[in-house]
Amino acid sequence: MKVISVVGARPQLVKLAPIAAAFAKSDHQHVIVHTGQHYDADLSDVFFSGLGIPDPHVHLGVGSGSHGVQTGAVLTALDPVFEKERPDWVLVYGDTNSTVAGALSAVKMHLPVAHLEAGLRSFNRRMPEEHNRVLTDHCADLLLAPTEEAMRHLANEGLAHRARLAGDVMVDICLRIRDAVLAGEHPAPALPDGIDPTEPFVFATLHRPDNTDDPQRLSDLITALGKLPLPVALAAHPRLVARAEEHGIKLAQGNVHVGRPLPYAGLVSAVLASASVVTDSGGLQKEAFLLRRVCTTVRPETEWVETVASGWNTLVPDPHRLSDHDWGTTVTRTAPPEPSTSPYGDGRAAENVVRLMESWEGGSRRA
Known part of the structure; x- marks a missing residue:
């Protein structure tokens, strides 16, 4: 064949x-x-x-x-x-x-x-x-x-x-790389300057057109990230960088520290080191679930409904409409109980x- x-x-x-x-x-x-x-x-x-x-x-x-x-x-x-x-x-x-x-x-x-x-x-x-x-x-x-x-x-x-x-198949590769990271087979992730991997931080990504193409929307999202009570390691996708430059939006503001996209082992390592995840990525929602880190997804919907049903993922379409307290509490919330099944x-x-x-x-x- x-x-x-x-x-x-x-x-x-x-x-x-x-x-x-x-x-x-x-x-x-x-x-x-x-x-x-x-x-x-x-x-x-x-x-x-x-x-x-x-x-x-x-x-x-x-x-x-x-x-x-x-x-x-x-x-x-x-x-x-x-x-x-x-x-x-x-x-x-x-x-x-x-x-x-x-x-x-x-x-x-x-x-x-x-x-x-x-x-x-x-x-x-x-x-x-x-x-x-x-x-x-x-x-x-x-x-x-x-x-x-x-x-x-x-x-x-x-x-x-x-x-x-x-x-x-994401389970296959995610769990294999997780085990290798925990065994010390991969170097520490290249986190942005200002992020101490031994202290709590939020790992974040943004790249979808609905979040990056509208200048006001993107500005609101970056402002909301900057107001979180923990440092934010933003792995900046090329699309995000290009749109921010086009719109004249500074990504490194407040608690946001900007770095480059990570190779897969680096991403897994960064999520494991983090306190929580904020993203609009389909894949990272599920990886956070598999790696047992709470995730906040800045979208009105998700393909991975199992992550939401289990409490490990929360959808927040418009974080700038929440009070700083509610937004911060959502992102840094306590992890729910371990899932009783393996949906993936x-x-x-x-x-x-x-x-x-x-x-x-x-x-x-x-x-």
Whole structure:
């Protein structure tokens, strides 16, 4: 079996790590195509080196651009790759422009498509990620769902016959790196100047368009972070830095200390060292849950509803509308009881993915 993995952004590289390791233990041929959607070294190169992922077999180098330009560039560049390789499966990950472009290119060429992390829904159509994940689910052949909730979403959309519960590959990699960090196998994270890792601090990230593109919204969020009662280690995504500069907003204000994005082991280490997490990232909400750090998500909704139901994650769409006391109390709240179940699986999701792709017989559209 020949499988092409199409990846292009930081979260996909993290998911790729356990998948690549699982395929390496098999007799299957695994071809990695990196679209270059994330081309900053902090969001790409360090994940290959830090997570032991094999170098990409193909790098498309599409770079940045509007959603239409970027998606179109990936589509154009993938066609000759798929034509040459003629894989048995095209595996796409998550909800990026690379995801939907990879799925569309493959189905147009009658190649079977498997979607890892299928069935997630925010029900917020303002999010580009929501468009990408819905379109990909409806054109893919095999829907690899991470949770029972995702399976229910797929069933509600008439896709149950193509859906299988695989578990969440992020659990595989997160727990492996956690154990390595706790064993001292990774250096301390490069936290911003002014953050003492031996004292309580908040670890924060912001990058979503709804939070960064509007100058007033971004200013309010940074002001709210600056008023927290603990130092804030802000790992500044390139998008956040660019929008802050464009809007004339100073990120380092109040208690906010600004640093660079972290490689995955550094991120896990930073979360473990922190008292709590503030983010708008889908992945970091779940990583905070897995690492048992309370998380405050500055969004009105989440795909990872299990984190909220358990009390480990709280949604705060507009922190500037809360009093400083309420906002600070929310972010620094006491951890809830340990979850009674493991909603994201047992750390063997990548092995499940390989097994499901091996056994699936309903995927080929070839004549």
